[in-house]
Amino acid sequence: MSHNVVVIGMDAGPPNYNAAMNTPNDSTELPPSYNSLFNQLQRAKEESTNPADYALKACGILCGSIIITIIFAISSAIPITMIIIGAIYKDQCTIDHKIPIWLIVSGVFGCLSAIIRTIQNCYSIYKKRQNESYEQGKKSCITSVIELFIFSWFICGNVWVYSAKSSVVTDNQLDPFYCHATCYYFAFWVITVSWIVMALLCCCCCCILVIAGCGAGIASIFSSK
Incomplete structure (x- = not known):
């Protein structure tokens, strides 16, 4: 009886295309994940149990992205300017002395909030690059208290600044309704622009969530076929 033995030596050429495509793959390892913003949103949608849970996770992912981290780092210049202007004109707003105090x-x-958030986002990005799990929606108690105070203080500023809009005087220091123009109008536009930015961010987040949800739905349809 003869046996045909095929010996593959070191000089054997690579397998052809058909042989490579038909070779069974017993490996159960998944390919490395691509940590793009879209993939993270799609993964959050798959892991969410309801739309509210998905919205919370998606907002955490968006806030933890490197773009938002850079924006928070740059936006720290605005609070510094508020401190400077509030300190300079602290005694030049007789219509309501709380306006410069509000700025300070x-x-x-x-x-403080920008520093803490930037550190948290940088730590989140570091964890992602190290392929370690990090819960985006998790916040420390200190961060939550600071954000609650900032929101409450922001509402107080709205009341103090907008209520003085119709009666403020900026050209007569002896007038009891006087407030330095730089102090008052800077506070006024900081509040107004903040509302505009918040509205734009809400619209952008809603658009991103809708696009991500539609993309995940389309991907699931094609994957089921």
């Missing part, structure tokens, strides 16, 4: 306090807590 808002600037201090704004800087």
